Amino acid sequence: MTLELQRLQREAMRGLDAAVRRQLTQVWRLASSTDAEAMTRALLALVPDVIATHGDIAATLAAGYYDEARAAAGAAGRFAATPAKPAPLEQIEAAVRWGVDPLWSRTPDTVAARTRIEGSATRLTRQPYHDTIKDSVRRDPARARYARTLGYSEHGPCGFCSMLAGRGAVYAASTVGFDSHDHCTCSSIVVFRPSDLPAENTWLGNEWQTVTAGAVDSVEARARWDAHVAALNELNQP
16 A cells, blocks of 8 residues: 555655646746847746745655555554645756756756756755655654655666665654755655655665775775666667
8 A cells, every 4th residue: 555655645746746847848938038138137027936836745645655654554643644745946947047047158058957857846845845745854753763765767777775765764854855966857756664665765775785885985886886776778779
């Protein structure tokens, strides 16, 4: 039941990512201009609302998932998750300003700018989802933990996310936040029981131990791991 809830949540968030991209396509058309300053102003006016609106949805999805997972696990006590707030406006505006930087060069690159903004939008829309899971773990007397599950990508997961997913349910709200990068589609899952952790996480943890055995330091370990993940991604390409 819990693993099925995780699958449904991943699908729901994938649909939300697609909705954000569709909205940004409309925003891009409205903001399109040969004047970098005018386009920057338009994007600063329009993009925050897209991220905030969909961030609210993401947080609501996370709260619903947490409560259902808690019930499925038969956790003791009473608790109800509360959706986190969207990413702060200042954080969104900073991401937009960084995203439009390619528009200000001698040869404006609209493709690069759009890619940047879409990547930041994905991360910032999902941020309230992760915050909701983390805050619920912190407040819930059931003392659950949370873990990372890998997202979807045509090129496969990155080494960084694969490494963190392989650590399993080691994350408590008091120890670490949910690190993510632009375009990251990984999810937070709550783990009340060992059976709540997907087999993929355990497999990744075992792979990490095998691949990095004998590494002289963390730098060598990461280099070995990144190369291993890249090779796996290459094998899995159609």
